Amino acid sequence: MNRREFIKLAIGGAAAVVMPNYGCSVGKGSGATAERPNIILIMADDLGYGDISSYGSKKIHTPNIDALARGGLKFTDYHSNCPVCSPTRAALLTGRYQQRCGIEGVVTAAKHRHTGMALEEVTFAEALKSRGYATGIFGKWHVGYNVEFNPARQGFDDFIGYVSGNVDYHSHIDQAGFDDWWKNLQKVPEEGYCTDLITGHGMDFIERHKDKPFCLYLPHEAPHYPYQGRKDPPERLSGGRKGKKAKGREITRAYKEMVEVMDEGVGRIVEAVRLMGLERKTFIFFCSDNGATKNGSNGVLAGFKGSLWEGGHRVPAVAYWPGRIKAGTTTDQTVLGMDLFATMMSIAGAKPPEHLKLDGVNLLPMLTEGTKLPERMLFWRYRKEKAARKGPWKLLVQGSRSKLYNLDEDLGEKENLAGTRPDMVKALEDELAAWEQEVSAGVELRA
16 A cells, blocks of 8 residues: 555544534545535635635725625635645645655646656645545636646546646637646647636536535636637647737736636636535635736735736635524634645544644634634745745845845835844744744645
8 A cells, every 4th residue: 555545544533523513524434425525615716815705906896705705704814825826725735835846846848748746745635535525616726737636646536627827718729839628647638718618617516515515626717818708719729729819908808808717617616605505514715826927906015926926826715605604704813725725624523533644723713613723833835035024024035135124013014124123034034044944845836
């Protein structure tokens, strides 16, 4: 029995944990018939902190995401694990810092077609499948192109979507000119606007699995480039031909439409859950994979996608679960995407075995009871930037220069306090160095 099989067996046999006032019982093994809550994880791509109306946007209207926020818990200090796509997704899938998975940079269509997240890593889909869940992903994968790294081989029963960083919303051709629309292990072309296809397949999955526990992962493409609305022409054509590319005001118009169409899809997913009578036993989480580019808005935050200023990784997030999560609440507790693995396992009634050594923590008591998370150090690293966070204090290292900010008093990171608090700088630098030494053994890909 290899390590992967051992860990999966350990997860499947983990003892159930007691969940407060859930109104459902949780069995021990994956074959138990006891009811387990459903899980839906919806993730936008390059959506900024200021890109939806519940986070202050006056230009983009997102009534369905806003409704989730009104009916659930809104995060003001939620972060992606990285300011770019692939590392964030690796951390989300495994509950571990992406450095441990060897995915510290973007898995690009041009350079990394034979590289991917190691199959020895255990994804939340594998963990939940061991607990009797049906698992589906519809949308963006981006942690491996070759079929050996396909989601269907990493715990997902159903996969329809693309494995690259982005595809043309209409032709489904990736950045390197390859057709990139899959159904499990095969390329299966499908006509339609990418955002609508993702939503449609998600709704179909809910319908097919309404009578058993399911985990549905919907990683959207919107509003990542290419900037295309429902009626816009394709930008990438077969045979390497070029179509029409949005410019200037066309980008602004398309960006707005892309976010609003995605928001429509969120509404359709929630409505499907409601109509099937599953709303009170379905946990829904919405977030973004990193901050916005300069074509979007990060609100008051400094920086954009690709940087470790707050605008690169502090993103909108909402948790919704009627009867479990109090409606209309807000939390300023600091949360990372890697925390969702342990949280989903707790929802499923299991503790991940210690062998997994998760870096993320279980958010469920905080979500349902408002309890405080344990104090912890948090870290980011991408290219030549590093960051460490403890409470309100953030150390930002850019090259050889260290900067220090108190985010409670200076969310826009305008006042560098490194000169007045050398003690705090030293303490955070030491913590950062220790973390780097611990996780660097897993680094294989930098981009």
